Amino acid sequence: CTWTVLPEAATALATAYLYTGDQRYAYKAAVILDRIADVYPEMDLAPYTKMALYNSHGSSGKGKIKGCIWETGVGKTLATIYDMIYPGMADGAELVRFLSLKSREWKISNDKSSLSKIRENIEDNILREIILACQNGKIRGNEGMTQGAMATAAVVLDSEEETPLALDWLFEPGKRGEGGGHIPAVFLGEVDRDGVGNEAAPGYCFGWMSNFRQCAKVLEADSKHRDYDLHRDFPRLKRMYATPYLLTTLDTYTPRIGDTGKTADPGMVQVNLDVTLEAFIRFGDPYFAQLAYKLNGNTVEGLHADLFTKNPESVQQGIQEIVEAQGELELDSANLNGYGLTVMRTGKDDRKRAAWVYYGRTGGHGHKDRLNYGMYYQGMDILPDLGYPEYADGKWPKRAGWTKNTISHNTVTVNKRTQDINWIGHCRLHEASEGVAVVDIASPEIYPETREYRRTLAMVDISDDESYLVDFFRVDGGNDHILSFHAGEGEVTTQGLDLVAQEKGTYASPDIPFGEHFDGPPDGRYLASGFSYLYDVSRAKSPSPGWTMDWDLKDTWGTRLGDDPVHVKLHALSPSGETAIAHGDPPQNKL
Structure with a gap:
């Protein structure tokens, strides 16, 4: 759309200038x-959200060009463009002539008759x-997004009075969407001891x-206004680099x-060679040297820092020395009990x-998904x-x-409803030795009616x-327990089951069609079984x-x-009142 293409075009032009x-x-x-500046103050998503437009506003209904979450990117981009081209606008007689002509043509209140007025339009x-x-x-975005937009705009504004106040706002008390930028509260209370944010999904947490x-x-680039240094003042930021x-x-x-x-797709989230190199240069931690070596194909050839780093080629020697002394990086079994x-x-x-x-x-x-588990083998999920x-x-x-x-x-569904929202379970055992590893994790609070809800794997x-x-x-409490199990895409065969195909309907009932929320509201408030999303059902009674x-x-x-072909074989050793097989679909726009 226009509001995506215009900032992209301006970014490309600004980069070409640099x-x-x-x-x-x-x-x-x-x-x-300048043209964006003419209209940006009037941009307000709220009237459109009232007409049912949804554009990444996190149910707040707020935004400007885009919903308030994505608007963080718009803000950072526009401010950065201005910073990039600021010196290139000097001696801008041609620029003034063109924009003043357009101002008269379109009857814009700022007549753009001087470079200072053009700057005033963009800055105001x-x-x-x-x-x-x-x-x-x-x-108002996810953590770090709003703070980044505010910091960028404040520093680019470079005002003796306004910039310090805007930067101070970043550290004032608040929470997402309210009050100040609450950076201390994020690092001291919302980032766990493993260095993971509190949004559960790695894609969001590591963002x-x-x-x-x-x-x-x-x-760090604006020490003249305030001496704020997140790396110096908040050690958990270093941990956040290491954790992905x-x-x-x-x-x-x-x-x-x-x-x-996506379902079963490969990819390591926020594991990035350039960021790892930056972390090694900043902290000197051997872990980052070993990781950079691995991400570069187990070699230092071609490794170098960015153009602004002193002696960028010396990075290779430092990394090589660490790898020769400490060996290459290989991960053992691990338990991140802050993240879970x-x-x-x-x-x-x-x-x-x-x-x-x-x-x-x-x-x-x-x-x-408390106590959900997964496995990787022969390169596949x-x-x-x-x-x-x-x-989402x-x-x-x-x-x-x-x-x-x-x-x-x-994992296990109790009483035909979803688990409750809960912070973390309790790892009672995590041991690994040659040839065997075992974990034992309990979480009875995930269902208030259970006295025990525990997996040993x-x-x-x-x-x-x-x-x-x-x-x-092990589950103790509640009246109905269903253990779900699915593998990846493939044909399924069974032994020892007298399966009877259900002619129609879903796992909920032969009379309940696919996707019908028969036991709860048809939106995000739904907390019930989800059974109507399982179809092509066959059942075996008391196998x-x-x-x-x-x-x-x-x-x-x-x-x-x-x-070699890859198989997953489930061998069930416990009695059950019923075993059923059915199809369930992965998200259909994420194929």
Whole structure:
């Protein structure tokens, strides 16, 4: 749309000016920025949200050009463009002639008759508007986004009186959407001891690191107004740089917990070579040297810092010395009990395997998935989480009904409803030794009616190439317990089950159609079973223990290592009143 293309065009022109010094690029960028300034103060999303427009406003209804969350990016972009072209606007007679002519033509109140008036238009109607919008909630994003927009606009404004006040606002008490920028409260109370934000989903939690990294750089560049240094004053920011890789497995995957990624797709969230190099240069921690070496293909060739770093090539020597002294980085099994994730790792090279159990937040961008688990083998995510829903809002029925519902995860549903929102479970045991790893995690508070809600999971190696999982799930309390289990895409065969196909309907009932919220509201308030999102149902009544299901998995994402077929086999050893198989769909716009 226009409001995406115009800032992109101005950014490209501003970048061209920085690389070439050709003022023609700066003038053209200034024309775009000046025209945006003519109308930006009047931009207000609220009237359109009242007409049911949804544009990333987090249910607040607020925003300017875009919803208040995405408007943080608009604000930072516009302020940065102005900073980039500021010197290139000097001696702008041609720029003044053009804009003053347009001002007369369109009867704009600012006649643009001098460069100072053009600057006044941009500074009053963009920079000061961004500052005001951060304070009144029209710009209000996830943690680090609002603070970054405010810091950028304030520093670019470069006002002796206004800039210090705007920067001070960043550290004043408040919370997201209210009061000041509350940076101390974020690092001291909302970032956990593992260095993870409080939004559950890695894609959102680690976004905090990226956002505050940019905010910190802006503050460091403006020491003349205030001596604010996030890296110096908040040690957890360093931890935030280190943590994203610690969640990964097979050097390929970050678990798709909560609203993160696509079902079974590869990718490590916020694991970035440039950021890792920056962290090594800043902190000198050997971990970052080893990680940079790994991310660069286990070599220092081609590694260098950015253009503004003194002696950028010396980075190679420092990293090489650390790797020679301490070896390459390999992750062992680990328990991040601040975030609520335990990861069991085993194997080497193409036969690396890993399993994880999540016991962290179930609110925000998290799912109702306490004690959910997954596994990776032969390069594939063989027990995948569903990941990001079609729409991450409170209106989309399928998000609450299925994608974030407890029934769609490899855990237990009690009394045909979702788990409660809860901060974290209790890891009672996490041990790993040669050939075996085990975790024991309890969370009875996730369902108030349960006295025990507890999973013990062990990964046992049977060779250098193969492992199996042993799963004990204990539930005491409630009247109805359903253990869900799904693997990746593939054909399923069973043994020991006398399955009878249900002719119509869903797992909820033969008479309840797909997607009908028969037991709750059809929106984000839904907290019930989610059963109507399971279709093509077959059931076996009271099967004898010992039955099996086998998934012949498709290599959906082209990640399989080797030519051997990949299977998942579930061997059930406990009695049950019923076993059923059905289809459930991943988010359909995330394929």
